[in-house]
Amino acid sequence: MASPEAGRKKKMVDTDVVVIGAGISGLCAAKLLHESGLDVRVLEARDRVGGRTFTARDPSYGYVDLGGAYVGPGQDKILRLVKEFDLKLYKMDEEGKTVSYMKGVQRAVTNPNDPSALSNNPLDLLDLNSCFQKLDAFAKQLPPDAPWNAPRAAEWDSMTVKEFMDKECWTSLARKMMGLLTEIFSGSQPEEISFLFYLTSLNSAQGIDTAMSGAQEMKFVGGSMQAKYVISAVPPCLLHGILFEPSLPALKMQMIQRMPMGSMIKTVTYYETAFWKEEGFSGTALSDKGPVNGCMDDTKPDGSHPAIVGFISSTHARELCEMSPEQRKQAVCKHYAEIFQCPEFLHPVNYVELDWSAETFSGGYGANLGPGVLTSYGRELRKPFCQVYFAGTETAVKWSGYMDGAVEAGERAARQVLHAMGKISEDQIWQEEPPSIDFPLTPTEADPLGKILPSIPQLLYFLLAFVVLLVVLAAVLLGVYLS
Amino acid sequence: MASPEAGRKKKMVDTDVVVIGAGISGLCAAKLLHESGLDVRVLEARDRVGGRTFTARDPSYGYVDLGGAYVGPGQDKILRLVKEFDLKLYKMDEEGKTVSYMKGVQRAVTNPNDPSALSNNPLDLLDLNSCFQKLDAFAKQLPPDAPWNAPRAAEWDSMTVKEFMDKECWTSLARKMMGLLTEIFSGSQPEEISFLFYLTSLNSAQGIDTAMSGAQEMKFVGGSMQAKYVISAVPPCLLHGILFEPSLPALKMQMIQRMPMGSMIKTVTYYETAFWKEEGFSGTALSDKGPVNGCMDDTKPDGSHPAIVGFISSTHARELCEMSPEQRKQAVCKHYAEIFQCPEFLHPVNYVELDWSAETFSGGYGANLGPGVLTSYGRELRKPFCQVYFAGTETAVKWSGYMDGAVEAGERAARQVLHAMGKISEDQIWQEEPPSIDFPLTPTEADPLGKILPSIPQLLYFLLAFVVLLVVLAAVLLGVYLS
Numbered sequence: 001m002a003s004p005e006a007g008r009k010k011k012m013v014d015t016d017v018v019v020i021g022a023g024i025s026g027l028c029a030a031k032l033l034h035e036s037g038l039d040v041r042v043l044e045a046r047d048r049v050g051g052r053t054f055t056a057r058d059p060s061y062g063y064v065d066l067g068g069a070y071v072g073p074g075q076d077k078i079l080r081l082v083k084e085f086d087l088k089l090y091k092m093d094e095e096g097k098t099v100s101y102m103k104g105v106q107r108a109v110t111n112p113n114d115p116s117a118l119s120n121n122p123l124d125l126l127d128l129n130s131c132f133q134k135l136d137a138f139a140k141q142l143p144p145d146a147p148w149n150a151p152r153a154a155e156w157d158s159m160t161v162k163e164f165m166d167k168e169c170w171t172s173l174a175r176k177m178m179g180l181l182t183e184i185f186s187g188s189q190p191e192e193i194s195f196l197f198y199l200t201s202l203n204s205a206q207g208i209d210t211a212m213s214g215a216q217e218m219k220f221v222g223g224s225m226q227a228k229y230v231i232s233a234v235p236p237c238l239l240h241g242i243l244f245e246p247s248l249p250a251l252k253m254q255m256i257q258r259m260p261m262g263s264m265i266k267t268v269t270y271y272e273t274a275f276w277k278e279e280g281f282s283g284t285a286l287s288d289k290g291p292v293n294g295c296m297d298d299t300k301p302d303g304s305h306p307a308i309v310g311f312i313s314s315t316h317a318r319e320l321c322e323m324s325p326e327q328r329k330q331a332v333c334k335h336y337a338e339i340f341q342c343p344e345f346l347h348p349v350n351y352v353e354l355d356w357s358a359e360t361f362s363g364g365y366g367a368n369l370g371p372g373v374l375t376s377y378g379r380e381l382r383k384p385f386c387q388v389y390f391a392g393t394e395t396a397v398k399w400s401g402y403m404d405g406a407v408e409a410g411e412r413a414a415r416q417v418l419h420a421m422g423k424i425s426e427d428q429i430w431q432e433e434p435p436s437i438d439f440p441l442t443p444t445e446a447d448p449l450g451k452i453l454p455s456i457p458q459l460l461y462f463l464l465a466f467v468v469l470l471v472v473l474a475a476v477l478l479g480v481y482l483s
Numbered sequence: 484m485a486s487p488e489a490g491r492k493k494k495m496v497d498t499d500v501v502v503i504g505a506g507i508s509g510l511c512a513a514k515l516l517h518e519s520g521l522d523v524r525v526l527e528a529r530d531r532v533g534g535r536t537f538t539a540r541d542p543s544y545g546y547v548d549l550g551g552a553y554v555g556p557g558q559d560k561i562l563r564l565v566k567e568f569d570l571k572l573y574k575m576d577e578e579g580k581t582v583s584y585m586k587g588v589q590r591a592v593t594n595p596n597d598p599s600a601l602s603n604n605p606l607d608l609l610d611l612n613s614c615f616q617k618l619d620a621f622a623k624q625l626p627p628d629a630p631w632n633a634p635r636a637a638e639w640d641s642m643t644v645k646e647f648m649d650k651e652c653w654t655s656l657a658r659k660m661m662g663l664l665t666e667i668f669s670g671s672q673p674e675e676i677s678f679l680f681y682l683t684s685l686n687s688a689q690g691i692d693t694a695m696s697g698a699q700e701m702k703f704v705g706g707s708m709q710a711k712y713v714i715s716a717v718p719p720c721l722l723h724g725i726l727f728e729p730s731l732p733a734l735k736m737q738m739i740q741r742m743p744m745g746s747m748i749k750t751v752t753y754y755e756t757a758f759w760k761e762e763g764f765s766g767t768a769l770s771d772k773g774p775v776n777g778c779m780d781d782t783k784p785d786g787s788h789p790a791i792v793g794f795i796s797s798t799h800a801r802e803l804c805e806m807s808p809e810q811r812k813q814a815v816c817k818h819y820a821e822i823f824q825c826p827e828f829l830h831p832v833n834y835v836e837l838d839w840s841a842e843t844f845s846g847g848y849g850a851n852l853g854p855g856v857l858t859s860y861g862r863e864l865r866k867p868f869c870q871v872y873f874a875g876t877e878t879a880v881k882w883s884g885y886m887d888g889a890v891e892a893g894e895r896a897a898r899q900v901l902h903a904m905g906k907i908s909e910d911q912i913w914q915e916e917p918p919s920i921d922f923p924l925t926p927t928e929a930d931p932l933g934k935i936l937p938s939i940p941q942l943l944y945f946l947l948a949f950v951v952l953l954v955v956l957a958a959v960l961l962g963v964y965l966s
């Protein structure tokens with residue numbers, strides 16, 4: 001690993017492949033190439049490896065993942081590495097009631113999938129169901145490796161997620177949920193993101209049910225060169241900081257200007273005891289009020305270091321980023337006390353946070369694409385330039401934006417280099433990952449009712465038809481009576 | 484001017500102020516500081532000055548502006564410099580018929596402002612008029628220096644220009660015109676751009692009439708350091724290529740990720756004679772068909788080097804950027820032959836072009852902001868960081884994106900430095916520019932009818948009211964007849 005200082009010295013290093021970025025994607029590329037017998041050098045601008053994953057360690061809290069942390073079934077590439085390195089995963093503790101805090105009202109349910117957590121109004125739930133069904137149906141229409149070729153790509157890429165919400169969400173609850181999910185998953189507002197990009201992300205994460213539940217199921221225990229080939233494994237927007245000679249092609253250059261990172265501050269607040277468990281809460285909560293829209297229990301698997309992890313995302317992150325950590329800690333604790341209705345949250349014993357938006361060498365978590373970008377520039381994502389190949393989770397087809405996508409992208413770029421060297425054939429570049437045996441992806445228990453329930457406009461049409469029928473019936477009866 | 488090589492050597496240079504970028508903004512900042520008696524160094528990554536202005540010279544065509552070229556009344560700062568340096572301006576030759584080419588139909592009118600150039604359907608023109616009136620009325624509601632504080636800022640920044648079009652344009656002509664203007668002025672598609680940003684640009688260019696006519700009225704004749712202060716005069720997205728220690732604040736860093744440059748290829752095609760003049764055309768044409776949506780005469784003021792300048796913008800630029808210059812030349816000439824219905828355009832004697840999207844050290848022409856950016860990050864635009872002050876036309880209040888805005892921003896940043904040094908007071912930072920005496924801004928001959936003509940929905944309401952009135956009248960007459 002070379003420091004930026006070393007890079008500035010323009011020391012010539014003769015090697016087969018240079019990998020830029022020692023995140024998961026870059027390290028996976030280097031590992032595969034090293035195992036293929038090549039000489040590889042990895043460049044990293046930070047004084048640590050890991051990129052957008054970062055495990056902080058301190059006696060006061062043991063270890064804590066301040067970056068990417070969650071792994072779920074279906075993420076077979078990262079699960080393969082877990083097995084290879086003999087790492088341990090632990091299942092998230094979801095016992096206790098899940099809280100939703102909407103319009104100042106707290107609702108707590110035992111089954112986290114219980115829709116009554118969100119509203120008691122069946123119209124709200126019908127509407128939310130039909131929105132989710134539509135999203136899933138749309139997402140399935142995308143070719144995973146080329147969403148810009150979908151029949152409706154142009155239409156979907158010319159609208160924002162907010163436009164979909166304006167058109168399809170009839171109730172304020174459905175709007176609110178769609179908005180919250182966008183903010184939490186991407187760190188951006190629904191109006192900032194292309195609807196095609198949103199569907200692509202959903203599809204890449206195997207649909208809305210898997211994305212919402214499975215992807216956050218498990219965590220880890222324990223917490224200028226001369227080369228024949230280069231693999232860039234940095235987030236796209238950082239490519240701007242690299243001076244290419246010859247310069248990058250116009251489309252590639254314009255693409256990296258259009259892939260801004262989301263706004264996200266990850267916070268972990270520690271308490272003496274997991275008192276929320278005693279009060280029957282799991283620690284999981286969703287809130288339409290800021291600064292934390294989503295939080296969950298982050299206590300260690302052995303029960304030590306009781307903690308709540310909370311995500312400050314999108315506009316909340318932009319509002320709070322200029323506060324001191326102490327001020328943010330107080331805002332977060334006050335928020336927990338309010339949404340759980342539990343004043344004990346005001347007295348933490350420790351607080352750790354990382355503002356990923358302030359990280360010069362990554363930003364966080366992932367790149368978000370506005371309208372028009374995928375259809376105009378999507379084809380450039382994985383296109384090599386001279387001897388430079390592009391990795392990084394943003395270039396993954398499956399689980400793009402996740403750690404699993406970083407593995408896919410790194411290994412694919414490494415195989416592109418091996419192919420360019422004539423060591424493997426072109427059809428070996430893309431390799432299907434065998435499903436994990438230890439953590440198989442079981443189909444989520446899809447609510448069979450969900451698929452047949454009407455949407456709000458369908459319900460309105462039905463009611464209208466019913467009224468028309470009644471009127472016709474009344475007219476016929478009147479005719480009969482008069483004759 | 485230091486070459487990138489010199490920068491890399493980390494030579495220490497003791498100076499008062501370092502200006503990064505030798506475009507108009509950076510040079511104006513340096514000029515003002517130098518005149519104030521300070522020691523100034525200007526850094527430039529290219530081997531030329533001028534930034535987004537670039538005059539190419541060659542015996543075959545004399546000189547040609549491949550970047551910023553047009554100046555108009557109201558742009559008093561750049562007009563002051565024109566006078567100071569004794570430069571000559573020449574008025575664009577607009578004699579002859581202006582062409583509009585829509586849906587494959589050529590219309591040519593003598594008065595370029597004649598709306599019948601666009602359509603003979605009065606509904607089309609009513610609709611276009613009411614859209615423009617609304618745009619102007621909205622734009623005037625923005626505080627020029629803080630559009631994010633406008634009463635409707637949040638609403639307008641959460642929608643794209645396309646959403647405004649979907650909502651307000653009833654005819655395909657109005658939609659087409661709005662779309663074309665967006666593409667030509669910004670190099671982006673209407674769905675890529677925030678409506679608030681669009682209004683801000685309009686307001687900064689003194690309203691839609693001035694922006695559309697006056698701003699393109701005249702052209703020019705002839706064609707690691709150690710410092711106390713730094714002025715950055717590079718386009719915002721290039722700041723990513725500068726390593727700041729300490730690093731830029733999170734908001735500033737996220738802002739520069741959200742200011743991509745438009746896509747624009749400027750082409751100049753030369754002919755033996757200005758044969759189009761002989762056929763009665765001015766050379767100005769607007770076309771809904773690509774690759775050139777807008778073109779005009781670019782013959783020298785003395786009549787030499789007859790030429791047409793054509794702009795390949797937005798998606799057309801992205802489609803054509805991978806062609807060879809020869810292929811692009813042929814596409815452009817074929818286009819002119821079709822829209823002017825004049826096969827002589829197929830035989831150029833010379834062709835010069837510059838793909839600004841491929842320029843590593845600028846991109847072109849200006850930054851375009853998507854939804855949500857101005858309200859979340861606008862406040863960061865001109866905010867200094869440590870001893871670094873930010874210039875560049877994107878940071879201008881008036882004529883942002885134009886050469887005039889570059890002058891404003893450079894001089895303002897220079898005065899911010901002078902203020903920080905205690906040489907001027909805070910209220911001297913922003914200085915009102917006296918109107919140019921040589922080129923005064925005369926109010927555009929606003930069509931007085933324009934302001935009172937109804938919009939399409941108003942017309943529909945009127946028709947509906949008329950029908951209701953007729954029905955009521957008929958019923959009353961029926962009653963009278965029956966009695």
